[in-house]
Amino acid sequence: MTIQQYSVNQHPIQTLLTWIESGEIAIPEIQRPFVWNATKVRDLLDSLYKGYPIGYLIAWRNPNVKLKDGTTSEGKRILIDGQQRVTALMAALLGKEVLNSDYKKVRIRIAFNPIEKKFEVSNSAIRKNKAWISDISQVLSPNVKILELVSKYCSDNDTTDQNEIFSSIELLRGIVNNHIGLIELNSSLDIETVTEIFIRINSKGVVLSQADFAMSKIASNEVYGGNTLRKCIDYFCHLSISPEFYSKIKEVDNEFAQTDYFRKMSWLKNENEDLYNPSYTDMLRVAFTSEFKRGRLEDLVALLSGRNFETREYVEEIAEKSYKKLEAGILNFMNETNFKRFLMIIKSAGFIDSSMIGSRNALNFAYIVYLTLRNQSIDQATIESLVRKWYVMSVLTGRYSSSPESAFDSDIRRIDEYGVEKTLKNIEDAELSVAFWDTGLPQQLNSSVASSPYFKVYLASQVKMNDKGFLSKDITVRDLITHRGDVHHIFPKNYLKKYGFNRNKYNQIANYVYMQSEINIAIGDKSPADYFKQLKDQIISKNKVYGNIVESEELRKNFEMNCIPDDMENMTINDYDYFLDKRRMLMSQKIKLYYETL
Structure with a gap:
């Protein structure tokens, strides 16, 4: 008998928005920049108004977790597809602010013309034109008095038919009663299965990486500060590319600016080095592998959920410990001394320009090696030599070019058992033999x-x-x-x-x-x-x-x-x-x- 791996239900948009506001459905991307432009928001509302389908949302339910007192906490849903549509609806219908590409909170105002039954992005000309309702969120406000609104609109536009305007505006207000499909994926599914289902359902064929799932998982947990840790990762990556972003964080996110995370990344405001501008995937890989001695980000998602790999149960203590451990890894990654000394070592191997860095995963694992050796209090000269050799070896052998997670997992486990030096020697004996230098490399x-x-x-x-x-x-x-x-x-x-x-x-x-x-x-x-x-x-x-x-x-x-x-x-x-x-x-x-x- 085939186990149902997901359920499909239709819900009114109003219900979904209520669930999101109450936290029953977590939107992990809500603190990240909204990438849709206002025109796309307008088109979404136009589709809803005309009764067109706007696709499905996909949520993945967290597993139920055993709490310290022996009770069970029911896992909430994490929205893994549909964040942009939901954010657009919250912005336009509820008047919620969103973050733009500069991480500034802005309003997206969509205007509506009841006579023409037409939507447009609000602008100064529209706001002066009485034929337009310049912000539809005002119409959908629970405090609005619809008869007064219609009466005023008709008095401002004396050629209009009051019944027709009332009908247009009621149809607009009814948008929130339109149904949208919600696909809920079973909590027992692993990342590979979730990814496959996601790709098959998603008509655009978008591929979610395991890092995407991990970031969604981190952001959805406020109990252990995952939402702030997620911001830390995002902000660090953004700052490493754009140091001028430092002042904007202080301006638009004062709450985060008061955290220890912000203080520990402040050195980036004067940093223009571009040899290694990490993405959130890079940060997660390095932090996770160096701290947990595992290489598969699927395992990170499981551990943050509280998974006990032996009993296959989900336990709160494991989730709590895993968040603390990941936080330590992230702080080690962004530590100024660690970061700068690591890059100094890579440069000392002759890789002095970003154009010379081909394999990001080779660089990531070299950083893992560096952090591992630093944690073992090995002398600096030995650290430098081993990190240089490991990086060059991995580039020459293409060690992390295919199935990098498997290679990361295998290598960190060997290093954990035998140490960096012996593991490197074994790889050199196997892959950098005389045959490699005389035949393999020339080829x-x-x-x-x-x-x-x-x-x-x-x-x-x-x-x-x-x-x-x-x-x-x-x-x-x-x-x-x-x-x-x-x-x-x-x-x-x-x-x-x-x-x-x-x-x-x-x-x-x-x-x-x-x-x-x-x-x-x-x-x-x-x-x-x-x-x-x-x-x-x-x-x-x-x-x-x-x-x-x-x-x-x-x-x-x-x-x-x-x-x-x-x-x-x-x-x-x-x-x-x-x-x-x-x-x-x-x-x-x-x-x-x-x-x-x-």
Whole structure:
């Protein structure tokens, strides 16, 4: 027999709004910016007025929880789809304020023309036009005297029919009696099932992440301060991108501005570093995994619900403890010392610019490693080396690029059992063997994608080793990356195109070097055989044609640090594939040497 996984019921809009105001249905997004524009709100009301369906709301009931006194608390519903529609209705019909993109509380006023039976976004022109009721929330107010309102409207618009106006306004007031579908998902369902049901029901095919469910769960709990913790996460992420937002928080949310959370994130107001601008998903992953030693956010939702994984019951003490533990993880994440020292370590590995950060999950787990080691009071030098190696290892192996939650869960459990150093050594033995450096990595470098993580690691190795740009005497790769220098082709692009090579072929990352633009312009479309011969002549004549290097040893070192193969002055178009193979091997060996120095 199939178990009913959800129920579907039709409820008057007024009933749903009452449930939401009383807290029987929690809207976790109510403290976040309202993303609909006023025109969309107007269209929603127009659909209701005409009797058109406006879709279903989806709620997921929290499990019943055993309280400390032995009684059971019935779980309330969390609205996981329909927040924007419900917020729009509360704003327009009840006159509730909403948060705009600047987190300022604003009113959305929708006007109604009873003669034309038409809705419009209220503006100054409409407010001056007596044919319009400038704010429909006044019509729906329980204190409104409908006969007086109709009488006044008709006296202001003397050509109108009183019965017709009364009918139009009564139809407007009847909007709250229209029914809307509410799909209630069973509390016993796991996140994967809820997600699948959500996608199948939701015609837009929107996908909710496990982080979305976790944030909804956090926000719905006011007993243990989840609603404030949710704000903390949102505000921190917003501040990390827009430091000027600090003053707006003080202005629009004075209650939050008085909290310890706000004080502990205040350092961001003067911070312009953009190497790591975390999303709420990043914060949750790092805080949860580092504190709970688990990697699946589904488990976080269960623990915040009070789940006992052994008895499969839901117990209040577990929920309370889990909120406290998550709060500790969030505070550790946003701690100024932790955050800045972690980024300093990543930069010391050569990743000095946000353009060099490809895998956010690799960065997240590196931060988890850092927080884990800090908690163990390990010396700073060891922490730095292990964090650098873990980050580069995970980028090179694509460790968190697919099924990241499974990888997070597996790695943190191993670290919890064996420690970071032994776990890292086991991974290196298995995945960074001689075969990887001699065969695997060169094959990965066979790519035309400039955003390749392997190319980013190669560039980081050049930064770490303080390499000069190709043919540069003084300008470093670090300088060129920092000041948005250009990547150029060793075998010039137009030279290769002339011989029929396509984009995939001439844009091979093994053909890329960071080079000063003026040197690249001087080289133009010349074949390597031509301009490398001229470079040798430059050493003899001291006549600077390409850059300022005029000493043979200095040129040799520049070739070495840029992984330039020997005999370039003899290479023609027929040697291009040989050149690529040779340079990939040199790049791989450079990355290997770099990794060993981390």
